[in-house]
Amino acid sequence: MPLVFTLAFRNLFYDRLRLVATIIGIVFSIVLVMIQMGLYFGFGRMVTTMIDHASADLWIMPKGTKCFEDPSLLETRERYRALAIDGVADAIPVVIGFADWRMPTGATTPVFVVGSDLRAGGLQPWNLVEGRIEALSAPKAVAVDRSYFDRLGISGLGATAEIRQQLVRVAAVTDGIRSFTTTPFVFMDVDRARAHTGVPNGKATYFLVRLDPGADRAAVRRQLLSRLSDVEVLTSAEFRERSRTFWLFSTGAGAALFAGALLGIIVGTVIVAQTLYSSTKEHLPEFATLRAIGSSSRYIYAVIVCQALLNAVIGFSIAALVGKAVVQLTAATALPIVITQGLMIGLFALTVAMCIASAIAAIVQVTRIDPAMVFSR
């Protein structure tokens, strides 16, 4: 084992108490950053679930739509104008909106209605665990997620309730379609969605455009924009980005998460810097000895940086285990924490950067030592 490493390792383990304090500091700080960023990613993913599960080459939406949940409406005639354009195979209407769900007991709870043309299959429920998609074509049929049974006051397939004084019957049950707004989704046919949300016949929130095979998407988009009035035309990726930006930044949610992450970084750096600094201070006579026996300052820096890196590796490994547990614990909640491989790599880089930044404080101190202090001790 190279002596630089041995020295760093022994210096670190010489004072167990300080090592434990340092590691706890790093772990707390990295876990804090990890959770904030994991929430950020989880939130970013949650707010786009509907867009992710729609099958559309292009989205036609009212001008100024900020996110998927925006209830502005498109005129019926725009759909026919779209269908008349070369390359457009279909323009499937989607209707969304908030409504009240009245249980047989008389209690009500808000729900989020998602209606789509079921024959065309624009935005259908997925992850069905009971019932079939086709069943939704039956009169009054809706699909709900089983995680919301309690909230909706129902017990499963066949249960009934009222939305806008009109009867609905649960004909399909999904698993894991949860909303970050915590308002349950209710899927149904587009015509019934209009009736349940008070949208006039023919109008819709979105038209999902499917292209003919071989059609040029950019060209079709240009045509749509020039022939339709007061609309925007986005790809799914663009719409996802817009929705995410809206929820994360216009609402301040993202800023709060980032602020938390930043706090974690600062706290972590301060803790590591503080302990590394005091450790270096304690070992200063040893560094002076090294200097006296002719070591270059680079050699001494190597020892300090090595110590910092050991801190980083130990701290990060523990933080990663904690993160893994957190991911598993939140997997089934409304806002799962998502830790991507990229986030993990970024966090490791952050840990290392944090520890190296702290090492610099210690190094500045060492550069001031006078090797002649070896004689006075």
Add this chain to the structure above:
Amino acid sequence: MTASLIEAKGVAKVLGSGAGKVAALKGVTLSLDGGELTLLMGPSGSGKTTLLSILGCMLTPTEGTIRICGRSTAGAEPEDLALLRRQHVGFVFQSFHLFPTLSATDNVRLALDVRGERFRKAKVRAREALAKVGLAHKTKAFPRQLSGGEQQRVAIARAIVGNPSIILADEPTAALDGENGRAIMEILGGIAREQRRAVLIVTHDPRLLPFADRIVHIEDGRIVREERYGVKQS
């Protein structure tokens, strides 16, 4: 006549700053040759440690010049001085300054490590150096498992393992009892004479006089007297 290993000419050193300024050395001229053990003696505060630090390139003189193995230290940066120490000087300190977390072998190997010698051979050479100071049987021991005399021998092994031509020791026996002190002096004398190195030892212990080839007396920052003996019996 061969050139001296260290030559100090007109060396003056002012330490401290402001009201605490002290003229620790006031014009010292001294040279050290290989094969000799020189004692630097003088009362406390006379400037012995300061002179040793300057000769060993740990401090730079305020005035005067130092030549180490023919190389002047004028204008040298801290890194250049570290390089000179690495190449030419081995130090032994009063309080040993061993690394408590390293074994005897690793403590000695450290002196090779900072010289960039990191191969298997380094361990072998470290063990050889320990054998030379009579510690072949304690290579794996940690400093806390060694007596004061043994610790100082490890420190001497560390000072000689890199083959420096100059060994400088500041009160190396002050923390030891008489018997251990004598053993250390015998080892240092042997290093001077058998390996033709210049060994300078700062002390105010008159019991060390018999081990010297040469004695330099310093008082109040000036060399006041010098005695030279013939080659000593060992």
